[in-house]
Amino acid sequence: MTQTALITGASNGIGLEFAKIHAQKGGNVVLVARSEDKLAQLAQELESQYNVKVWVIAQDLAQPNAAQTIFETTEAQGITVDILINNAGVGEYGLFIEQDLQDKHNLIQINMTSLTDLTYLYLKGMVACKQGKILNVSSTAGFVPIPTQAIYSSSKAYVTTFSQAIAEEVRESGVTVTALCPGAVATGFVEAGNLQGSSAWKNAQSAKSVAECGYQAMMRGELVAFNEGKLKFMFNWIMPFMPRSFILKMTKQAMAK
Ligand SMILES: NC(=O)C1=CN([C@@H]2O[C@H](COP(=O)(O)OP(=O)(O)OC[C@H]3O[C@@H](n4cnc5c(N)ncnc54)[C@H](OP(=O)(O)O)[C@@H]3O)[C@@H](O)[C@H]2O)C=CC1
Numbered sequence: 466m467t468q469t470a471l472i473t474g475a476s477n478g479i480g481l482e483f484a485k486i487h488a489q490k491g492g493n494v495v496l497v498a499r500s501e502d503k504l505a506q507l508a509q510e511l512e513s514q515y516n517v518k519v520w521v522i523a524q525d526l527a528q529p530n531a532a533q534t535i536f537e538t539t540e541a542q543g544i545t546v547d548i549l550i551n552n553a554g555v556g557e558y559g560l561f562i563e564q565d566l567q568d569k570h571n572l573i574q575i576n577m578t579s580l581t582d583l584t585y586l587y588l589k590g591m592v593a594c595k596q597g598k599i600l601n602v603s604s605t606a607g608f609v610p611i612p613t614q615a616i617y618s619s620s621k622a623y624v625t626t627f628s629q630a631i632a633e634e635v636r637e638s639g640v641t642v643t644a645l646c647p648g649a650v651a652t653g654f655v656e657a658g659n660l661q662g663s664s665a666w667k668n669a670q671s672a673k674s675v676a677e678c679g680y681q682a683m684m685r686g687e688l689v690a691f692n693e694g695k696l697k698f699m700f701n702w703i704m705p706f707m708p709r710s711f712i713l714k715m716t717k718q719a720m721a722k
């Protein structure tokens with residue numbers, strides 16, 4: 466049966482690659498982002514190249530009602546979302562007290578609140594049908610506190626914890642929830658988050674490789690997925706045993722420009 470995937474942040478980076486992967490496998494796609502022109506172009510390309518159905522929903526996930534609007538749109542069009550990929554997210558760089566508070570509210574809305582709302586709205590139907598998959602794109606940043614990314618790293622800690630908790634809640638239902646925790650990835654995220662020059666991205670991975678890893682982990686129903694084995698080992702078996710003061714010095718240094 467053709468499965469429909471709703472992918473947020475599908476106009477660029479990792480989300481764009483998720484859309485290509487799913488369409489290549491014959492899946493229908495709902496593309497969500499702000500850039501309607503880019504999404505329309507991508508929709509045309511995917512439909513002609515893979516003979517799948519593609520819908521475009523242009524929505525700003527920084528808006529409080531964005532998730533409800535997206536849900537009402539798919540409901541109104543009779544679209545059953547079998548796979549939800551909450552990929553959209555924004556970064557940050559700088560000392561907390563020097564940040565614009567509205568920008569932080571937007572980051573929290575996009576990275577946490579809209580992700581939560583979309584998960585709530587679509588998970589209910591998946592559990593009722595006893596099938597479905599959710600992939601929440603988190604980050605290795607969620608495993609450690611990061612000076613200059615204080616709210617971003619906290620937002621990803623939320624995504625990783627939230628995803629595991631609801632995965633266990635619905636485990637008997639046939640629905641799986643996966644948190645994908647990439648390391649540095651070479652996308653527009655770096656420029657958009659004013660992160661350019663930070664040594665953390667010196668060995669950034671490709672968006673394509675991260676999406677492939679995340680998609681496979683989602684299909685296997687993994688709880689928490691890393692795109693690199695060394696990161697999985699480090700964040701699961703090394704970092705938890707390090708002194709907090711040492712981790713803070715290490716993350717601060719990694720973000721230094
Ligand atoms: N790049 C990296 O190093 C890492 C990224 N991640 C995570 O991966 C995910 C994808 O990031 P990545 O692909 O790298 O970033 P990109 O900046 O390349 O893509 C971000 C996507 O999110 C969309 N987006 C941004 N703001 C909004 C908004 N307000 N409303 C709706 N959509 C929005 C953008 O579309 P548009 O502008 O058209 O709205 C774009 O499609 C994020 O959750 C990020 O935290 C995790 C670890 C590392």
Ligand SMILES: CC(=O)[C@H](N)C(=O)O
Pocket residue numbers: 556603604605606647648649650665666
């Ligand atoms: C390199 C990082 O801080 C992290 N992976 C992120 O930006 O999400």
